Amino acid sequence: MTATAQPTLEQVEQERDAFIDTLLDATAGVWKIFTIYMGVELGYYSALANGRPKTSAQLSSATSTDERYAREWLEQQTVAGILTVDNPDADATERRFRLPHGHIEPLTETESLNYLGALPAIVAGTVRPIDQVIEAFRNGGGVEFHDFGQPMRCGQAGMNRNLFLYELGQSWLPSIPDIHERLSNGRPARIADVGCGLGWSSIGMARAYPNVHVDGFDLDEASVTEAQQLVREYGLEDRVNIQLRDAADPHLEGRYDLVTAFECVHDMSDPVGAISTMRRLAHDDGSVIIMDERTSEVFDPAGNDIEWLLYGFSVLHCLPVGMVDTPTAATGTVMRPATLRSYARQAGFSDIEILPIDAGFFHLYRLHG
Numbered sequence: 093m094t095a096t097a098q099p100t101l102e103q104v105e106q107e108r109d110a111f112i113d114t115l116l117d118a119t120a121g122v123w124k125i126f127t128i129y130m131g132v133e134l135g136y137y138s139a140l141a142n143g144r145p146k147t148s149a150q151l152s153s154a155t156s157t158d159e160r161y162a163r164e165w166l167e168q169q170t171v172a173g174i175l176t177v178d179n180p181d182a183d184a185t186e187r188r189f190r191l192p193h194g195h196i197e198p199l200t201e202t203e204s205l206n207y208l209g210a211l212p213a214i215v216a217g218t219v220r221p222i223d224q225v226i227e228a229f230r231n232g233g234g235v236e237f238h239d240f241g242q243p244m245r246c247g248q249a250g251m252n253r254n255l256f257l258y259e260l261g262q263s264w265l266p267s268i269p270d271i272h273e274r275l276s277n278g279r280p281a282r283i284a285d286v287g288c289g290l291g292w293s294s295i296g297m298a299r300a301y302p303n304v305h306v307d308g309f310d311l312d313e314a315s316v317t318e319a320q321q322l323v324r325e326y327g328l329e330d331r332v333n334i335q336l337r338d339a340a341d342p343h344l345e346g347r348y349d350l351v352t353a354f355e356c357v358h359d360m361s362d363p364v365g366a367i368s369t370m371r372r373l374a375h376d377d378g379s380v381i382i383m384d385e386r387t388s389e390v391f392d393p394a395g396n397d398i399e400w401l402l403y404g405f406s407v408l409h410c411l412p413v414g415m416v417d418t419p420t421a422a423t424g425t426v427m428r429p430a431t432l433r434s435y436a437r438q439a440g441f442s443d444i445e446i447l448p449i450d451a452g453f454f455h456l457y458r459l460h461g
């Protein structure tokens with residue numbers, strides 16, 4: 093059907109019915125995500141992960157939760173295809189539910205690269221201030237990062253945690269020979285990690301490179317406090333220092349061998365200011381790496397394989413966060429390579445390069461000049 097041709101009644105009805113199916117499927121997905129969030133938070137999946145089935149009373153006792161609620165959740169999860177039940181015809185309180193083997197790793201194995209337990213948290217955080225976001229659409233204002241609350245903070249950090257602990261220093265940085273050599277040649281090296289959030293990237297780089305000192309900067313107070321706590325838990329206080337600082341602060345000083353910004357430039361109201369700071373901190377001989385979303389070069393109505401996800405985050409979270417300050421670059425999650433190139437050039441770099449690193453949802457950019 094072309095844009096100008098009048099559709100037949102039959103075509104309109106087909107389109108309508110397909111759209112209704114899409115909406116119903118989407119609702120099923122939303123219920124799944126939010127009830128998975130509950131299951132992760134309440135420890136239900138962990139309690140079910142030992143391969144043995146549980147009744148609602150056994151689950152409630154193992155998790156110190158209410159039996160009636162646990163029973164409803166177990167039934168809902170079964171109907172949603174997340175759990176199975178051994179004896180569906182038994183009395184409700186006698187039914188034994190189990191977590192299928194293939195669901196254990198994504199839902200409970202927190203150190204696995206396939207762990208997705210943080211995804212429902214980030215979704216829950218994203219919609220937390222939905223009324224404020226709608227109001228921001230009306231008045232052109234923004235919504236503060238901290239208004240998205242702990243689920244957003246921890247969901248965001250949890251989504252990237254294992255990439256930073258198990259890929260960044262083990263595979264991504266080692267594939268950039270000069271940076272890897274500088275960080276691992278035995279001489280003390282310094283990294284500045286701007287927009288570090290809960291600090292997993294700082295911790296991951298410090299763990300991978302024992303001679304490295306990392307300064308992490310973030311302007312969200314709750315994130316900084318939690319990052320400092322995690323640094324202590326990992327015993328890295330002597331080599332990782334997390335500070336409450338604005339990356340765009342022109343007074344931010346230092347001399348670093350590597351300056352990084354992981355999934356945060358698109359959130360910044362002043363990305364050019366932040367990239368200028370990164371350039372200054374790297375001096376002439378340091379390197380600058382930015383990890384941001386794996387967007388396509390140009391807008392395509394079909395999107396690429398992940399832009400449906402990125403645009404959702406953008407509308408609900410990243411753009412409103414980036415609109416808090418005035419003036420603002422108002423970037424949004426879908427920061428295209430051309431946009432970052434423009435920011436980098438305004439900050440004094442000559443160009444950006446997309447590194448040939450398979451980082452899933454992300455591009456790893458190196459800034460030159």
Ligand SMILES: C[S@@+](CC[C@H](N)C(=O)[O-])C[C@H]1O[C@@H](n2cnc3c(N)ncnc32)[C@H](O)[C@@H]1O
Pocket residue numbers: 237248249252286287288289290291293309310311312315337338339340353354355356359360361366
């Ligand atoms: C999407 S989170 C990413 C956090 C972390 N890098 C990660 O990958 O999990 C964006 C972070 O950027 C921080 N941020 C935004 N603007 C900033 C600025 N101007 N200076 C420092 N941090 C900033 C936010 O507080 C937030 O923690």
